[in-house]
Amino acid sequence: MTAEPGARSDSDGTGADGDEALETGALDLSEIRGPFDLQSTLESGQSYLWDRPDGRMYESIDAHGGDAWYRTVVPPIDGVTDEDLVVRVRQRDGALEWAATGDPVPALEHLLRLDDDLAAIYASAPDDDIFARAFDDYRGMRLVRDPPFPCLVSFICSAQMRVSRIHGMQMALSEAFGTPHGFAGESISAFPTPEQLAARGEDDLRELKLGYRAPYVQQTAEMIADGEANPTEAVGLSYEDARESLTRFVGVGDKVADCVLLFSLGYLEAVPLDTWIRGAIADHFPECDRGNYTETSRALRERLGGEYAGYVQTYLFHYLRAGGEA
DNA sequence: TATCCAAGGTAAGTT
């Protein structure tokens, strides 16, 4: 919003052949609303589309507050970017330093939800010690707003899988089938489009170690490439209708649908009932267990404050997964 | 070194 791109310089022109022109700058984090923590935001199991050039992405789950670089290829986003934008960012000295193939500030505000009012979100949670601890430990963590198709594929891949391997799968998909871009002397590939994935067979995806998820991803990509359905069609529907709508995709049940609603489509009340949250229900909110997904989801959603229940869930998920005591 | 187990679940088949 009011954040200025800061000092910029044009391409240094020293990159390898094929490099796209590079701009650099810094986004002053004192100008956004509330605190921000890049590492917690990008390594909390929400997005699997960023990578750390230092090779330590998702290596440790409890680290936060570091100043590592992260990079991704941002696909075209309506009203934000009109072509692939390669960007790397790091958080240092109260700013988000960046280098990109264009001005990435609008895209960063969009992807990292820099407009969210965290104070209001923290205040919406029940007055319970476990939430206070989670907010305190990961203060500044934002929800992400991943692009819909990559998010959908990421969470189809998440079934019975550890976060580090989910991330590895998305990187493998990008490298194998996505469009490569030259960036600072390296080649970085965009996440494949539905068309690029649909053009592949199940066997190609199994070679990337997707296992039984391979046909799910392939068929879902095909549905979208063929124009049969699109995850963005859920936007505008009521929360539960939107969730039902997403389950038409192969490999997408209630839990994966909730993840896409929360981490891509902006349904902040969506509460994915995964193994960690089910554990938290058993340990802390047993009265919310209503036996089936829909009713348990409703009960937990109210228990977590309603409007921002998914935000609260994400803090709780990250806190529990990092070893925070229950 | 070998074996076992569970990982941010879903689809298909039974009862």
Added chain:
DNA sequence: AACTTACCTTGGATA
């Protein structure tokens, strides 16, 4: 509608 079971693969735990 509720309950079972199979499903790829692999890193980490256990023997």
